[in-house]
Amino acid sequence: DTGVSQDPRHKITKRGQNVTFRCDPISEHNRLYWYRQTLGQGPEFLTYFQNEAQLEKSRLLSDRFSAERPKGSFSTLEIQRTEQGDSAMYLCASSVTGQNTEAFFGQGTRLTVV
């Protein structure tokens, strides 16, 4: 297993454009999490899935943000009408329910909105 994989690693987009990020969790991990990390800050929870069900969304997740995990495997995070304030590192993590309470993180997607 190669761990949690995120694609792309870097994305530069113009303000107002839509962007989509992908996360492939560790195989058989039923939980998948999205976090956002801005410069000099700790990661902030955005949302999480258990299998294909989105169980919790943070208030940080405005209506321009949408996340999916259609088959309970990979997940996508889409940001519509990007704003400069969306510039951040978007981190994905996965874990297994009921086992060791450890989340494994991907390397993240760094978004720059110009």
Next chain:
Amino acid sequence: AQSVTQLGSHVSVSEGALVLLRCNYSSSVPPYLFWYVQYPNQGLQLLLKYTTGATLVKGINGFEAEFKKSETSFHLTKPSAHMSDAAEYFCAVSPRGNQGGKLIFGQGTELSVKP
């Protein structure tokens, strides 16, 4: 609501010196506690965690942390710093019963190691 406070956004030590990174949490019920390390432009790697049992937890790379309920603290230590320890360190909590994943992070402490 749970929160995490890391005292000191930047800590600098000499190689071979003791490393002490401070973390305090706020929670009505002691949560699960974690320390993660992040190297530049990388994701987070788990150093150690406390869920239950022995309050002194040993992790990777020679790090350890002690859960002190009375002080609501989970400070990270390493007896002798190495140059490769230079990184950003994050303390995090997870509500009990959540069984992993959803984490609330502190703002991080950047560790510098001088030769």
